[in-house]
């Protein structure tokens with residue numbers, strides 16, 4: 344509603360403490376420049392400081408607000424509420440009918456005499472940290488955030504388009520002893536990609552991101568031309584995640600006119616998406632092999648979102664004796680369960696609302712299997728009914744396959760991969776789940 348987000352701590356140690364806290368919350372809510380988003384539970388704590396009477400225990404909580412007020416105006420409103428509830432001297436008197444402090448205001452770092460944000464002692468106070476984590480578990484202290492930004496900004500991020508130049512740079516880094524983590528993508532980065540980059544950042548000295556919409560994995564009539572591309576935006580995400588090198592070749596850099604070599608991973612490529620996108624995995628395996636020849640990676644990171652792709656790459660690495668370790672990381676989802684994908688941006692608002700139906704059908708399948716259903720056919724039928732009942736999606740396939748061979752199983756036993764591909768109009772979405 345308002346563009347600024349702030350967290351306010353509320354405390355009271357004079358009876359009726361709860362009433363003071365509720366009243367202060369009410370007054371915040373009544374302010375037309377403030378929208379109260381959330382309040383934590385109320386915690387009872389011992390007072391800090393030697394002058395306090397131990398019997399005068401505090402009740403404390405944290406509220407999340409959105410506001411149009413700047414930090415100083417917000418502070419004045421809080422002081423106004425404190426005064427209106429009978430608080431007189433905020434400096435010397437240690438009994439507090441009500442105590443309101445700004446803990447955080449966006450990610451701002453403010454120090455202008457009357458206002459200091461983040462609250463300078465918030466990190467020392469359990470009675471602030473615990474309720475704050477309750478209302479906003481992902482909060483990172485702005486001073487730490489700034490430090491992270493400084494660390495990453497101090498690194499120079501290189502962008503290579505030429506395969507030879509990228510190889511020369513990375514090979515010299517490698518022989519100087521650096522461990523290289525590699526995340527291959529087609530760009531238009533989202534949280535799913537970011538999760539791979541973050542893991543790579545944690546585990547390696549150098550992180551390489553490739554952004555390449557690979558023509559050989561699209562067949563005629565697919566979305567190669569309209570696949571979303573935005574290098575500027577991707578570079579911003581990459582910088583934030585601490586990427587050292589972006590490799591962003593053109594199609595003609597990667598494929599010379601008379602190129603004629605392809606990598607086929609037989610067996611694993613035949614079922615699931617391979618059935619419906621002939622040649623797709625040949626294109627994927629070929630481009631990943633090529634990328635790994637340019638980027639001497641120690642570890643390459645893939646998403647479970649594209650499980651079949653990840654298994655095929657793993658097999659290729661083994662079969663071709665390639666010296667890179669493959670790690671497959673969990674699918675990152677939107678809050679409503681939809682697997683993140685660059686293609687989600689094609690969805691209309693109505694389609695977007697219905698799109699989690701794929702994931703929900705997978706959950707239904709898992710529940711059926713957990714309850715003892717072993718007949719794949721029965722599970723698949725229920726999933727199809729569920730999708731049709733709850734959306735206008737057109738199912739391309741729902742299959743239950745052995746996790747290692749990717750061949751259909753009639754009876755569920757051991758680890759199986761349940762996979763779905765479905766269309767909203769021209770937009771094709773996929774999702775999957777491994778069930779043991």
Ligand code: AMP
Nearest residue numbers: 528529530535645646648649674675683
């Ligand atoms: P793409 O750019 O779609 O080719 O994806 C690049 C890499 O990111 C692949 O290894 C994908 O499996 C992975 N990826 C894509 N979406 C997700 C997601 N929602 N969660 C985790 N990984 C993902």
